[in-house]
Amino acid sequence: MTALRRPRRTHRTTRALVASAALVAVLAACSSAGEAAAPDDSAVTEGAGDAEAPELRLGYFANITHATPLVGVADGTFAEALGDTELRTDIFNAGPAAVEALFSGGLDATYIGPNPAINAFAKSDGEAIRIVGGATSGGAQLVVREGIDDVEDLRGATLATPQLGNTQDVALRAWLLEEGLETSVTGGQNDVEITPQENAQTLDLFKQGSLDGAWLPEPWASRLVLEGGAKVLLDEKELWPEGDYVTTHLIVRTEFLEQYPGTVKKLLEAQVTTNEWIAANPEEAATLANTAIGELTGKQLGEDVLARAWPNLRITNDPIASSLQLSADHAASVGVSDEVELDGIYDLSLLNAVLTERGQTAVSAAGLGTE
Template sequence: MTLPRKSRTTVKLTSLIAGTALLLGALAGCASTEEGGGANTDGTPKELRVAYQLIPNGDLIVKNQKWLEQALPDTKITWSKFDSGGDVNTAVIAGSVDIGLAGSSPVTRGLSAPLNIAYQIPWIFDVIGENEALVAKDAAAITDLKGKKIATPFSSTSHYSLLAALQDAGLAESDVELIDLEPQDIQAAWTRGDIDAAYVWTPVLGELEKDGKVLISSKDLAAKGKVTADLAVVRTEFAEKYPAALKTWLQQQDRAVKLTRTDHDAAAAAIGQELSLDPAEAGRQLDQLVLLDGAEQKGADYLGTPEAPGKLADTLFSAAEFLKAQNQIDAVPQLSVFQSGLATKALSDAFAS
């Protein structure tokens, strides 16, 4: 915590790139085995490596119900838990996961220089609402946080939203002390009294709300034009090599969204098991998100179609402009970079009308 505030994020990003380079070198000798061990006779991959996070959306239902394992019986499904989208970006660069969940801010970074990750977005897990928020112990307004310690996972949607919230309140980043912590570490620091506020997501947010006050949520920021979402990313190489497996994955995600609408109790129970929450609380957290089925995701406001890429590309472009203004990325890519990053063909193939 001794770095000058303006340089911390730059150091964080530089460390990420350096760490990734070292990891890539370590994995270079075993790339053939790390990439799933090839294909089965039916063209499906022998292994599908999934990066998931503890977010109460359809992905946890798919995992809990083992739908992917049932739909791809000859494929070994490996689920690995990650704490943030920045970590997922690193894993994708290293080639150690095939499909993963990352927030729109880390994905914007991933598609921008210097990372330029070779991945695409085939699915929107959720549009973030009240499940991510800025919560404080002794503050009635964001302006009361001047000079205070605020924790958030750097390079996450929460980090992006926190910067937007500070800007909206007329505070500069230098007006507060930002601390980079993963969600579980935020909860521990909050309990010890080491921090004054945090921008984080559920289920940790739910714990902080017990003795803290929500000052602004991502739903509030979305109304101000700062929309965030949890996105799926798939390595471009994997998507091109195993389109049938990606189609199956997409269909299971769609199945999960439909379960939340037709049997909310069953969906909440599955999510609760994954988060170690009772079904009622899991259901409450689920309802704080906006989940979209496959047909909706093909709409103009979201991923769109191969002929007409959706507005998600514009959202990511706007996020890149904001991140560049905050010195979080080197340059703003062309809109076409984000449009080509939408896996609209895979989505259309999975949900042909």
């Protein structure tokens, strides 16, 4: 590890959670928790205070799309930046489970995908969470079996996604709808059958020939290609301006953000430091992230999978806010959620304060919150 790295701190606590929850249950939990939290509508702005919490409970996934916390927690950068605030980390398998923990009071902040954050914001009437920074863009692909060469070949096919209503599930359904193919979230007649399930199960079923393909995040798209013989029919970045869309961002309970802005700013300082190092040392960063995955799950990614998956990601502090409302609109159009306006979901004031202090370009909330 180079001199840019922080020494590892011994007071970090990691508790692995094998957690999954039905989307409906999570949304119900979000609704009730949003009423309980009842934060005010004031945004955190530069100079709002530097109060710090005695403890920060942070969630993230043991997944390469969460490279920022994987690297920053593993090498001690996050713990050191937080100073006297104790860092406690919980590992999740899916966004709805992380949201459920946040709304039940078990988390203060979590790295998460866009659609679970949208659902949390909507079900709490825009009160309970704020997006305070980005983390990752890209890294999702539709991979299919041989013989499927264009969208029309998908008619009658069975495809998988990680979870009903999750980011990739919404993206697949919206793309198919735009291409003239109907899907259903309740069963019945449709052009393409979508079966949301655990990614490991998707890999097994694809190898057995029971699935025609899947829309998956990394490293699972790469695993289906390298281990299952799949091919890429569509890389999601082809659907977005300049190939940029949010895959992972950082959300914080609004109540925690308002009470402890100093702690949130230090967390963002740790993120920016980590992302600077990742950008300067991509190969070493990929190895460190993979080592962390191995420590958390008991198994690292294969070197071939890591080599294919890592370049498909862009690590960034920018939450790419311009892509979020469209993701919400897609979810409504395919029937996995109601229409929702996201005004106020972002508070990027602390992140932009950190970026400005370091001479970097501020990021945009795209009219959906405070900058």
